[in-house]
Amino acid sequence: MKFKAPRGTYDILPSESWKWQHLTDVFRRTAALFGFEEIVTPVLEQSDLFERSSGESSDIVQKEMYRFQDRKGRTLALRPEGTAPVVRSFCEHHLDAAARLTRLYYIGPMFRYDRPQAGRYRQFYQYGVELIGSHNPYYDAEIIAFECAFLQNLGFNDYELHINSVGCPCCVPDYEAALSAYFQPLKDELCEDCQTRLIKNPRRILDCKIAHCRDLSRSAPVILDHLDEDCRQHFSEVKSYLDNIGIAYTIDPRIVRGLDYYTHTAFEFIYPALGAQNTIAGGGRYNGLIEQVGGRSIPAVGIAGGFERLLLALERQSADLGSRPALDITLITIGETAQKMAPQLIHYLRQTGCSTIWDPEKPSLKAAFKAADAQKSRYAYIIGDDEIAQLKITRKDMIAGTQDQIDWPDSSL
Ligand SMILES: [Zn+2]
Ligand SMILES: [Zn+2]
Incomplete structure (x- = not known):
């Protein structure tokens, strides 16, 4: 019998592992420059944590999560993403007692039962930073500035930054009503998933990967026309901070983020040369998450990125990754x-x-x-x-x- 790594997983061999060390070293160094400290959480969590945070109807929970019962019948999940575990730990250990603002970073494997393709795996490695404790738009800009600094420290300059506001619980219902009104007459043309989304969460239709759904949503109403005064003000301050520090961006109303807990600013770092899977990092404000997983209402903002795609992009650019360590x-x-x-x-x-x-x-x-x-x-x-x-x-x-x-x-x- 010959054993193989499970489908969708892979080995990082010595011929490659030094590149990973380089990425994580640069990441840690940049995180330290911004005052972030490392947090390490288990790869296993109670599966409800993700059901609560990502939403029962999300693709992650519905199709992609590795969920199983342990020998005592507890329902556990291999973490599909990094933010909910960080927030769970933040609440469990009352990290907000020590300081008004908590700055955390993490690195580690995440797991999703997804169709494997170039740059996409069932076990993949992510990095992320989270800034918990403030609603100030300055911090939205700071998280973006962090990612820019990280990419620049890797010698990666050809990325695009796309930003959007996804609104807040006050203005989203108005937007969802407008979306429903737009998609209702097109209902029969939508894919099966999107027909469900139309009832449960019409914003997710904009996130559908099916070509025809994407075509249909091309002239759908955009959230930016439905923001309330608070969201509009917040977004305009984020933009002026970015202008202030000289970070170029494109406003992209198509960024909706797949998860329920995002509010206000959302952003993606894109490397167009990677084709369909071209997002190398994404994040935003998630003011709703901490309350959703059982804590007080505490605003927060963060970003996460995948090391696989980042490495692919860096190699595509022939960026200097250092060299395999030599013996003396x-x-x-x-x-x-x-x-x-x-x-x-x-x-x-x-x-x-x-x-x-x-x-x-x-x-x-x-x-x-x-x-x-x-x-x-x-x-x-x-x-x-x-x-x-x-x-x-x-x-x-x-x-x-x-x-x-x-x-x-x-x-x-
Ligand atoms: Zn709003
Ligand atoms: Zn669809």
């Missing part, structure tokens, strides 16, 4: 005495901070050099009887191909 030293021994002394020498070298490997199985000199090459060793250290007698090490520079002798590092060895 491959130790090569010739003869019994050297063989006996190698473990102590290698221990010493590692203690002084040099990454070093050694193969005790006495490969031929040729095979040993080949291995040093494959490991991209900076140097090969060669010790044999002559070197030991003279307390020297023959050092080969694996890049220049030159060779010299250095002193034995420590006479007590």
